[in-house]
Amino acid sequence: MARGAAGSIAARLRRSARRVRTALRKSGVDYFRGDGSDWIAFVGLLLTIPAIACGTIAMPVWFAPTAMVLPIVAGGVLLRPASLLGLYATAAGALIIESVTLGPYLDGPARVTPGTVLVVAACGLFGLLIAQFRARVGVPWRRGGTMLFDLRERIRVQSALPRLPKGWHHEMALRPAGGQSFSGDFVVAARTNGGRTLEVVLTDVSGKGMDAGSRALLLSGAFGGLLGSLPPHGFLPAANAYLLRQDWDEGFATSIHLVLDLDSGDYELLSAGHLPALQLNAGTGRWEEKTADGPLLGVYDGAQFDPVKGSLQPGDVLMLFTDGLVEASDRDIAEGMDRLTGEADRYVATGFEGAAWHLIEAVAKDVNDDRALLLLRREA
Numbered sequence: 001m002a003r004g005a006a007g008s009i010a011a012r013l014r015r016s017a018r019r020v021r022t023a024l025r026k027s028g029v030d031y032f033r034g035d036g037s038d039w040i041a042f043v044g045l046l047l048t049i050p051a052i053a054c055g056t057i058a059m060p061v062w063f064a065p066t067a068m069v070l071p072i073v074a075g076g077v078l079l080r081p082a083s084l085l086g087l088y089a090t091a092a093g094a095l096i097i098e099s100v101t102l103g104p105y106l107d108g109p110a111r112v113t114p115g116t117v118l119v120v121a122a123c124g125l126f127g128l129l130i131a132q133f134r135a136r137v138g139v140p141w142r143r144g145g146t147m148l149f150d151l152r153e154r155i156r157v158q159s160a161l162p163r164l165p166k167g168w169h170h171e172m173a174l175r176p177a178g179g180q181s182f183s184g185d186f187v188v189a190a191r192t193n194g195g196r197t198l199e200v201v202l203t204d205v206s207g208k209g210m211d212a213g214s215r216a217l218l219l220s221g222a223f224g225g226l227l228g229s230l231p232p233h234g235f236l237p238a239a240n241a242y243l244l245r246q247d248w249d250e251g252f253a254t255s256i257h258l259v260l261d262l263d264s265g266d267y268e269l270l271s272a273g274h275l276p277a278l279q280l281n282a283g284t285g286r287w288e289e290k291t292a293d294g295p296l297l298g299v300y301d302g303a304q305f306d307p308v309k310g311s312l313q314p315g316d317v318l319m320l321f322t323d324g325l326v327e328a329s330d331r332d333i334a335e336g337m338d339r340l341t342g343e344a345d346r347y348v349a350t351g352f353e354g355a356a357w358h359l360i361e362a363v364a365k366d367v368n369d370d371r372a373l374l375l376l377r378r379e380a
Contacts, residue, residue: 041078045071045087053094057101065098065112069123076127084131088124095120161189161374164198165262171375173356177324177368182213185322185372188224191262199227200258200374201235203297204274204322206250208370215248232259236272236294236305243298252298256320258376265312265378270305272297275323275333278341280348282315282380287341290318315380317352319344324369325360339363352377 048071055063068091075087099112161170176183184205192199201223205212219239226238235257243251256274260267269277273296276289294305312318319340326336343362347355356373364371 038079038083042083042087045075045078046090049090049094053098056098060102065095065116066119068095068120072120072123072127076130079131081128081131081135084128091120161187161200162191162198167379168262169351169377169379171352171354171356173360173373175360175371177208177370182216183370184208184212184216185324185370186216186220187372187374188220188227190228192228196261196263198258198260198262199232200320201227201255202274202320202322202372202374203253203255204370205253212370219243219253232257232268233270233307236270236297237303240272240297240303241301244301252296255297258320260376266309267312267318268307268309270294270307272305275321275326278319278337279310279312280317280344282313312378314378316378318376320374322370322372324367324371325364325373328367336363351379
């Protein structure tokens with residue numbers, strides 16, 4: 001009886017193990033590292049090596065021994081390291097055959113010189129480094145670009161603001177550092193409280209460009225899940241606790257959280273070490289700083305974030321931005337903010353249509369830092 005029960009348990013364990021192995025074989029990492037087959041690319045490149053060798057021997061004027069770098073470079077992009085070593089061994093054998101066969105043609109264009117061997121070896125080393133990097137990451141070459149494109153699009157979609165009711169206009173622009181595709185600045189937004197409230201969080205992750213892109217993607221997903229799931233005053237404490245749990249070397253970020261009543265125009269701003277927001281008063285035509293108190297996210301536990309309140313009347317504009325627009329080595333932030341508001345005044349008459357992108361072009365076009373700008377206007 002006991003033996004039968006033990007056998008049944010063992011059978012279930014074996015079935016579970018088979019399911020796990022099957023799942024691993026279907027995963028991208030396992031596909032690339034071992035169980036996935038690259039034999040089609042391997043065989044194709046393997047056949048090009050004798051073809052190049054025969055062409056070099058038969059028609060030395062048209063084929064050079066350095067043409068052997070072509071399958072070697074292609075192998076570095078297409079093959080796993082184990083297959084790549086086999087390709088290299090075949091290429092080395094072909095070069096030896098070419099050297100022996102073309103020996104009499106010491107002054108001919110197709111002779112195998114030490115320089116030829118060095119060029120082919122250097123390309124082989126470079127290809128092997130690329131293949132080892134792909135193996136360590138666990139991403140097939142055919143899917144690596146797709147994955148990066150998908151990550152970039154996820155950040156872009158998550159940064160899109162929801163549609164606002166009539167009487168409101170918003171503009172959003174984000175520019176990564178150095179013309180890259182990934183940025184440490186991101187926005188998450190949602191309409192909560194039955195659609196009557198707009199919540200927007202603008203965050204600047206430490207670092208810039210590609211260095212901060214992976215952390216920005218992780219945080220944008222986490223912040224997007226928190227936004228609307230917690231009371232407004234609970235968002236930044238929860239975001240701070242989440243960031244502390246990550247235990248990153250550069251584990252801090254600045255963030256500003258806008259909670260806007262779309263019916264009355266009243267709002268609250270909560271800040272985690274972020275720059276103040278700027279509000280344009282349509283009646284006076286002057287910009288006013290809206291500064292809320294709070295420490296950086298990810299610095300210490302139990303941080304408190306004190307809000308500042310305000311109200312947007314018809315014609316008023318609220319501007320949120322990151323330090324890439326106003327901070328520079330040759331000026332302080334106050335001067336940068338003056339320049340930003342000075343340029344923004346040019347768009348008052350047009351209702352700020354398309355102004356966000358143009359403002360970044362005007363004040364921080366060539367800045368080597370991530371830049372994000374959000375304009376929110378209550379139409380008159």
